[in-house]
Amino acid sequence: LQVWDNSGRSHSVDLMALGKHREVYTEGPFACLAWSHSETQLLYVAKKSWPKRRSPSCHAQSPVSGAAGCGADRAVLQGEQFMYREDWGEALSTRSVPVLCALDLEGSSLLVLEGVPEHLSPGQALWSPDDHSVVFVGWWHEPFRLGLSDCSNRRLGVFHLDLASGHCELLSAEHSAACSPQLSPDGWRLLYLEGGLGGFHRQCLCMLTWQTRQTVTVLDVVREPTEAFAGLYRETLPPRCWAAETRRADLLLVDTEAATVTNLTAGSTEGCWELLSLQWDLLVATCSAPHRPPSLVVAVLPPAGQELPLRWVPVEDVPTVPGVxxxxxxxxxxxxxxxxxxxxxxxxxxxxxxxxxxxxxxxxxxxxxxxxxxxxxxxxxxxxxxxxxxxxxxxxxxxxxxxxxxxxxxxxxxxxxxxxxxxxxxxxxxxxxxxxxxxxxxxxxxxxxxxxxxxxxxxxxxxxxxxxxxxxxxxxxLPALLGTSDIPNWRYTFLGLPYTFVRVPHAEEVATMLLCxxxxxxxxxxxxxxxxxxxxxxxxxxxxxxxxxxxxxxxxxxxxxxxxxxxxxxxxxxxxxxxxxxxxxxxxxxxxxx
Structure with a gap:
């Protein structure tokens, strides 16, 4: 891991050489890289390091002779060698047990954070306003794991972990799919996405007041779309999505107090917009269309109530592709x-x-x-x-x-x-x-x-x-996927049937799946x-x-x-x-x- 400042490279740390964890998660649902507010610590997620297996140095004796020691150790080691460890399914087969890690740049020390419950896989972490605790998303993995890729309806929640006491508390609803927490610049508000468990995909935007722990729904699920707003359909919020006054957020500008939505790309001829960052009221986004590759654009966010029309300035000129x-x-x-x-x-x-x-x-x-x-x-x-x-x-x-x-x-x-x-x-x-x-x-x-x-x-x-x-x-x-897919639950949802982890297929259900x-x-x-x-x-x-x-x-x-x-x-x-x-x-x- 390298850290650079205006004068060049200031730090270079070989994280694997420290022996505290295995590979760092740089992409996927668990990945994060968050500065502390003091800019002295970095928070990230890596794969848990299992104890190294010790090779027996002596010949195993026959268990009939009653000899213990090396022979018994060898048997245990061989069993562990082929132990099945669950992963998180398609495109996440190398993601098994993630851990939260904090790197202290001043002290050159690395700490694997303790206190995360054993039944959770942590990710998407960020520092609390005082740097004495962290907020993270935890995925339940009991009784067994279902695939996560493109499935935002698993059981997951937003948690708060106190670093001094190791106390971990759930901030979001108990039985929901909450993810992508983003703290406002003043540390007073925490935004996150929340949806229902299982079945089909749906999301609302929730906001928690940090001091009181009170939660409100800013934008609810939209059943019937309007010209102004059709609902939220994204897996994560942008890493920086708050305006400077800590009231407005995202490219579809959401007023978190008035619960209103303003489309900042209204009137644009381009097809698809994506917010990359919003910092100090400077919007950085990409826009593309089926006949035009993505281009970088910027805009300055005006005061509340004066957002439209917004003047987007292209950073680069990307021509349209001929023949399309x-x-x-x-x-x-x-x-x-x-x-x-x-x-x-x-x-x-x-x-x-x-x-x-x-x-x-x-x-x-x-x-x-x-x-x-x-x-x-x-x-x-x-x-x-x-x-x-x-x-x-x-x-x-x-x-x-x-x-x-x-x-x-x-x-x-x-x-x-x-x-x-x-x-x-x-x-x-x-x-x-x-x-x-x-x-x-x-x-x-x-x-x-x-x-x-x-x-x-x-x-x-x-x-x-x-x-x-x-x-x-x-x-x-469809029936053949029940035992081979990382999302067997979807085969029941397909038929409009509820799914539980203990459910096994019945003959009439298999017959219906086959007919479809x-x-x-x-x-x-x-x-x-x-x-x-x-x-x-x-x-x-x-x-x-x-x-x-x-x-x-x-x-x-x-x-x-x-x-x-x-x-x-x-x-x-x-x-x-x-x-x-x-x-x-x-x-x-x-x-x-x-």
Missing amino acids: TWKTLTVQPPCSGKSPAMHGTQAFEALLLSPPDGTAPHPLVVCPHDGPHAVFDARWRPSMAALCQLGFAVLLVNYHGSLGFGQASISSLLSHMDEQDVADTQLAVEQALCSETLDPHHLALLAGSHGAFIALHLLAHEPERYQACALRSPVSN SPIAQVARVRTPMLLCGGAWDQRVSPTQALELYRVLQAGGVPVRLLWYPEGGHMLAGVEMEANVFGNCACWLLWHLGQ
């Missing part, structure tokens, strides 16, 4: 009364990326997102822009259940997956074909995880509609298919892709399986992502005759 245009399509379901859910008649959105009009009509690549509670926002996505430059139009579908459109829309998808999400995606395709210059005879599907689940259902429902398909980490057999699974209808699929699977995927077992590959191959469907030995669920990493994209693009080009 985009628009938002509003998809209106027909009022036929056949909708599977109450929100099925409400409009939803899709993003359409297109090549220049001179090359129309364009072949169309349809992309339902994974999750299913995720969203295609209007940010820069290099792979989608590259498809446009290859001559494809790309339709990114935000079916009912996507984040950002109110809690009622999210809730409407429960018990209606494989119906509502599939119907919405196909409806978005049909309306796009009617309103845009697209080629209805050259259609393809490109998706991953739950998006692949939707794509497989579309292929089974209309075997002749699509000419090519490329899928990453496909969900095809694409594998049950895959015999109808005739579309050429490329499958991509990661051998280390803990979210959706790669055996799902393998089973699908074998069934399609036996049925005479053109199919190819790419198997990535080091790949996880997202097949992330520069080389892997490039390989996946290159193969998918070539597959689509070949089978669409481009």
Whole structure:
């Protein structure tokens, strides 16, 4: 760890050499790096250091002879060597038991903080106003752990740990999912996000007054979105999100006293904004769009009540990418009364990326997102822009259940997956074909995880509609995921059933899951298919892709399986992502005759 100031490097510490912990967590839900207010100590999270195993120096004697000592030690050591230790699932397989660590730069000492209860995994820590205690987020890991990646609905809370006494107290609600604490500059208020346990994703913004420990909800869950505000849908708050007067916070400017929201990017032509920091009333953000890579912008926050219009100043000039245009399509379901859910008649959105009009009509690549509670926002996505430059139009579908459109829309998808999400995606395709210059005879599907689940259902429902398909980490057999996924609870939520840690599947539940699974209808699929699977995927077992590959191959469907030995669920990493994209693009080009 290196510390730099205006005159250069002031400190350099080899943390591993101190022998107090293992690797430092620099990313993921636990990671943090927080200065004390005196700027003499640093707080961070690392992997717990287990006692080193001592190799026996003598030969083990037969236990029949009654000899103790080395032989007995060897037996214990061998047992510990293969002891199973739980981790936090997909993309967090190296995260097992984190510990809070405080580095004293003046005294050159490192302390692993004591007092964190054994049933908690700590992270997202920061110093209290007096530097005599810390605030941290604790994840419960009893009776066993469920995957954390993209799952903000686990049981976790905001805690206060007194360093002198070791006393630890819970600041947030007892049974909730509270995270991302951020202390105001004057130390009087603590903001954090809070949602419900299990089921679908939902969040509100809470504020705790430090001295009185009184908590109020600043922004509650939004069931029906308005033009001004559709709700909070983020995993963490920005590291610095408070205005100087300690009343206003974030890029969607929230007045924590009046509980009002002001959109500081109102009127902007860019698609997606992200706040990086707010300090001394200087806002630093990035903005991007499907045809423009991210650029850095800054603005000075005016006094309360005078925020709009806000003048954003670009720090750098990032040109648009040639050959890519985009628009938002509003998809209106027909009022036929056949909708599977109450929100099925409400409009939803899709993003359409297109090549220049001179090359129309364009072949169309349809992309339902994974999750299913995720969203295609209007940010820069290099792979989608590259498809446009290859001559494809790309339709990114935000079916009912996507984040950002109110809690009622999210809730409407429960018990209606494989119906509502599939119907919405196909409806978005049909309306796009009617309103845009697209080629209805050259259609393809490109998706991953739950998006692949939707794509497989579309292929089974209309075997002749699509000419090519490329899928990453496909969900095809729901019952098979009960014992192989890091989120077995989601299989019950999928059906609208409650989940408990002691729950085991019943025959009728397994039967229902199988009937909802694409594998049950895959015999109808005739579309050429490329499958991509990661051998280390803990979210959706790669055996799902393998089973699908074998069934399609036996049925005479053109199919190819790419198997990535080091790949996880997202097949992330520069080389892997490039390989996946290159193969998918070539597959689509070949089978669409481009």
